[in-house]
Amino acid sequence: MARTPRISAAIVDLMGRHEHHAWTLEDLQSGLAEGGAAPNFSSVFRAAEKLVAEGAVLKLLLDDGRARFELAGAHHDHLHCTGCDELVPVPCPIDTARSSALEAATGVEIGEHRIVFSGLCSLCSDQAGSRR
Amino acid sequence: MARTPRISAAIVDLMGRHEHHAWTLEDLQSGLAEGGAAPNFSSVFRAAEKLVAEGAVLKLLLDDGRARFELAGAHHDHLHCTGCDELVPVPCPIDTARSSALEAATGVEIGEHRIVFSGLCSLCSDQAGSRR
DNA sequence: CTGGATGCAAATGTTTTGCAGCATG
């Protein structure tokens, strides 16, 4: 069987051409497949993990139990749309003052955070609105 | 093999006696086992899911891929301690003004949210501090 | 030639479901 070379590069390229999208491993595999490649699932997995390890890509686990991958960049948080199931980036609502206040109030030391809002993305929200 | 009656009631009871703790299914099973019962894993799973469906219990998926269950109550968010792996409740840092601002800025409709901070809980933070 | 990447298959870890028996109302 023909090999698919440079999978991780292809992943970065693919992600770059679809800015605001979080990819499951399956998404990545089928996305690469459309680009002519037909990589093995394990290879996609390993390439994705490599990119995560390198810091080029972020891995997120949603409540549906499947991991999503997205290009690393400026920090943002996410809205998991209950309409279309997309994971939409939203600006981070936590400022350092708030974070510090939380640390002071609870005695914890906060490093990172992950926020996932549930709701409707702007598209689904529009559609719901126009039907009302 | 003897049956363990009323597993879901036992779960609620168990959780009630250990306020701030998020339970994996395994935690629940061994917790119940210490109480004299020795329930089957599937039964624990089904009881937990039932409680979630009833709204008595919340289910959370962390990045380690294992679900945690905790008593439903006043909303709060969580810190996943990188020291002791506990999931510690912290007050919610998102107020309605901020949430509305986010909706206005992005056009989304926000329902719920889940925030998971990563860092050190107050206990682990203290220990780290005293070693410095 | 050598190390890193890939394909394939099989293992893993956790969650979920099928089915039969028990027990409570």
Add this chain to the structure above:
DNA sequence: CATGCTGCAAAACATTTGCATCCAG
């Protein structure tokens, strides 16, 4: 005696790993 709960076993799912092979440098 009907309905729901439980135990046990096996399936389902997404992920992860072992191993042989391939390819670029």
